[in-house]
Amino acid sequence: MPLQIVTIPCCTDNYAFLLHDAASGETALVDAPEVAPIINALDDLGWSLSQILITHHHHDHIEGVQELRTKYGAKVLGAKADAHRLPPLDIALSEGDMIEVGKSIGRVLDVSGHCDDHLAFYFADSQAVFTADSLMALGCGRLFEGTPLQMWGSLSKIAALPPETIVYSGHEYTIANAIFAYSLEPNNPALRTRIQQTVDARANDIPTVPSTLSDELETNPFLRPASAEIRKNLKMNANTDAEVFAEIRRLKDGFSQTELPDFTK
Ligand code: ZN
Ligand code: FE
Secondary structure: OOOEEEEEEOOOOEEEEEEOOOOOOOOOEEOOHHHHHHHHHHHHHHHOOOOEOOOOOOHHHOHHHHHHHHHHOOOEEHHHHHHHOOOOEEEEEOOEEEEEOOEEEEEEEEEEOOOOOOOOEEEHHHOEEEEEEOOOOOOOOOOOOOOOOHHHHHHHHHHHOOOOOOEEEOOOOOOHHHHHHHHHHHOHHHHHHEEEEEHHHHOOOOOOOOOOOOHHHHHHHHHOOOOHHHHHOOOOOOOOHHHHHHHHHHHHHHHOOOOOOOOOO
16 A cells, blocks of 8 residues: 655655555654644644655755654654764665565665765555655755765665656755746746746645656656757867766756746737
């Protein structure tokens, strides 16, 4: 049976997720940006916390781990190679390890690039991948520690999952990402449609996370270095996908436009 997944907005723009296995009653949390909204959600649902899965060491993803572990007696799982920067781990994880939430089995992916030892969790039976600050809705995480080549490898792993996979990423950055995406590929009809959906959702305070991998493949510029339009705009027709990706990431770092142009024309 697939996991029941609940999105919890935290802090200004973070998301945490509850993964509930109804048969066993087990519930896992992916990331703990802030304690109060997570406790409130668990109270409302009548669930306790059995595991806390950490994607990476940044403060806005681990802030609430210790308090939640103490309150619920939850086991904490995170990257073995990054244990020195994480709260104490009950289970230390590496790429390819399997994790269990009740009867649901998740696979650990190393998706470093935003930082070293950034993990994603893929639950095939639930068609769900938890990507935090690697692949994001219409974007990808900034490269604080990794190289563009490393991030391109990480995104390529996620891109190879079944396209119907639902992508649960870590932040509500989608409007800003959309403005950047539009600057690179204004003639992509799927992107225009998605931007309109994003604008409508945010006007009604609806999260744009999760998204589907198929939408990301069609519209997220960081998964589209092969796009003829992007290559033409960047004058990079003869480059490798990894080189085009690196240039897209570099341009995003310096991108300052905050107003969405009229994309309906
Ligand atoms: Zn981060
Ligand atoms: Fe983050």
